[in-house]
Amino acid sequence: MDHAASARVVPPTGFTARLTLVTAAAMAFLAVFALALSLATDRLATRWSDALARSATVRITAPAEEMDTRLDSVMKVLGETPGIRTFRALDDSEMDALLQPWFGADLPLDALPLPRLVELNESAQGIDAKGLQLRLDAEAPGAVLDDHTRWRRPLVAAAERMRFLGILSLLLIGGAMAGMITLAAQAALAANVQVIRTLRLIGAQDRFIALAFVRRFTGRGLAGAAAGTALGMIAVAFLPAANDAGGFLTGLGFSGAGWLWPLFIPVLAGIVAYGATQMAAMRMLKGIR
Amino acid sequence: MIELQNVAIGYSGHDLISEMSLRLVPGSFHFLTGPSGAGKTSFLKMCYAEMLPTAGQMALFGRDVHSINRDERAMMRQRIGVVHQDCQFLDHLSVAENVALPLTVSGRSVHGQELRELLSWVGLRSQADALPPELSGGERQRAALARAVMMSPDILLADEPTGNLDWEMSLRLLTLLVELNRMGKTVVIATHDMNLIRQAKAQVSARVLRISGHRLQLAGADL
Numbered sequence A: 001m002d003h004a005a006s007a008r009v010v011p012p013t014g015f016t017a018r019l020t021l022v023t024a025a026a027m028a029f030l031a032v033f034a035l036a037l038s039l040a041t042d043r044l045a046t047r048w049s050d051a052l053a054r055s056a057t058v059r060i061t062a063p064a065e066e067m068d069t070r071l072d073s074v075m076k077v078l079g080e081t082p083g084i085r086t087f088r089a090l091d092d093s094e095m096d097a098l099l100q101p102w103f104g105a106d107l108p109l110d111a112l113p114l115p116r117l118v119e120l121n122e123s124a125q126g127i128d129a130k131g132l133q134l135r136l137d138a139e140a141p142g143a144v145l146d147d148h149t150r151w152r153r154p155l156v157a158a159a160e161r162m163r164f165l166g167i168l169s170l171l172l173i174g175g176a177m178a179g180m181i182t183l184a185a186q187a188a189l190a191a192n193v194q195v196i197r198t199l200r201l202i203g204a205q206d207r208f209i210a211l212a213f214v215r216r217f218t219g220r221g222l223a224g225a226a227a228g229t230a231l232g233m234i235a236v237a238f239l240p241a242a243n244d245a246g247g248f249l250t251g252l253g254f255s256g257a258g259w260l261w262p263l264f265i266p267v268l269a270g271i272v273a274y275g276a277t278q279m280a281a282m283r284m285l286k287g288i289r
Numbered sequence B: 001m002i003e004l005q006n007v008a009i010g011y012s013g014h015d016l017i018s019e020m021s022l023r024l025v026p027g028s029f030h031f032l033t034g035p036s037g038a039g040k041t042s043f044l045k046m047c048y049a050e051m052l053p054t055a056g057q058m059a060l061f062g063r064d065v066h067s068i069n070r071d072e073r074a075m076m077r078q079r080i081g082v083v084h085q086d087c088q089f090l091d092h093l094s095v096a097e098n099v100a101l102p103l104t105v106s107g108r109s110v111h112g113q114e115l116r117e118l119l120s121w122v123g124l125r126s127q128a129d130a131l132p133p134e135l136s137g138g139e140r141q142r143a144a145l146a147r148a149v150m151m152s153p154d155i156l157l158a159d160e161p162t163g164n165l166d167w168e169m170s171l172r173l174l175t176l177l178v179e180l181n182r183m184g185k186t187v188v189i190a191t192h193d194m195n196l197i198r199q200a201k202a203q204v205s206a207r208v209l210r211i212s213g214h215r216l217q218l219a220g221a222d223l
């Protein structure tokens, strides 16, 4: 079928054309941010849940002369606790590395009554934190289990919720765009009933007539969304870079292959526009013999 | 081509014409007359399946009209040229593009030479690039005729094709239609113009269908 010919049979519509273009661009711009949000929170949630996946610390406070026996008791308890994959006491140099950022390089570790730390990694089955603490209290008083999960779990939950909201926003933006293009297409179809009637009378098949409108609106949806996506990506690229403080706001953006994701937005917009216009056209044509 | 058996048509439950039985065979030439509002336009609409019969059996190109789907209907309309009473053009396209439109919508290519010849044939060569709203009533009807024959259809239906034409132009248009009929096309012309009918009878064996009292009758030779 001659595509250019079918494009000519519908009179040009200046205003709705521009409106569709601009709205598609705005929607795509928003979609880029929703996508960036989803991806960033996805990264964050994964990082946090990996990190807290199953690492915990036992902190031992004791008078210096009893420290070694306490440590032995703790190691013994840990060795007998189910659900622990590995555990090991941090040595002095590791402690040094941990404390240096806070207290400077020349810290006389020996002279300070520092707690000893034992890092443990849980197996998939996980530990019974409460039970372990009870046993520690009994066998090695002054040993405290720091379960990281406790304070990170709400953060992970928040990140996951954000990710969900990001995806929901994407869906809503897609739906709003479908609705908007349907309205614009319907307006264009209604304005051209006479043209459509005439085309039917001289033997045009539905798909020829629909194609004229579908082409137009798919083109606009695609072009508008491409422009909006480009602007959105530029805006995201110029967001302040994420730094070590690695908060979640500064982490908003795409990384590496993540930059490919927004390129799907115009394609999806085109598909949405195609579907919406096709449906509107077919519905309209049903009323014309 | 078109076969009717006890067919009725009407709007919103009221029969406009009923008990029509008729066969339009290839190469036949019919006039359709009757008072204004009798249903001539409606009859023609039935012929190109814009209206469906409310009763009886109707076959179009050998197919029961009730069993034809939308695409098949479109294909059949490509074989039926219609000069509508109100012409119906796409006002944003030039006369030439409008005349070529049946080819365009059926995906066929337009031959510039043929198109120009056709426009000369209806005397619109110089208006080829004009827009339809810039044409006079008679020019519109001639453009509509050119569009109707563009696809070289099997059936030609013309609704008051001479309504806006002077006698000389009417005769020319009649000659065009007679020429088409001699090429084997089935022609049906709705008209009030008795002079035109008489003139035609001198050239072809035309039959006259008359709608009166909600019936379709074959008029006698008493014109």
Ligand SMILES: Nc1ncnc2c1ncn2[C@@H]1O[C@H](COP(=O)(O)OP(=O)(O)OP(=O)(O)O)[C@@H](O)[C@H]1O
Residues within 6 Å of the ligand: B011, B012, B016, B034, B035, B036, B037, B038, B039, B040, B041, B042, B043, B085
């Ligand atoms: N779409 C419609 N809905 C309802 N009634 C209609 C419709 N079209 C036509 N009619 C009625 O059907 C009757 C026949 O109309 P039609 O146009 O077929 O008459 P006609 O014989 O062509 O008249 P004319 O010589 O004035 O063109 C008229 O009374 C008209 O009011």
Ligand SMILES: [Mg+2]
Residues within 6 Å of the ligand: B040, B041, B042, B085, B159
């Ligand atoms: Mg009429």
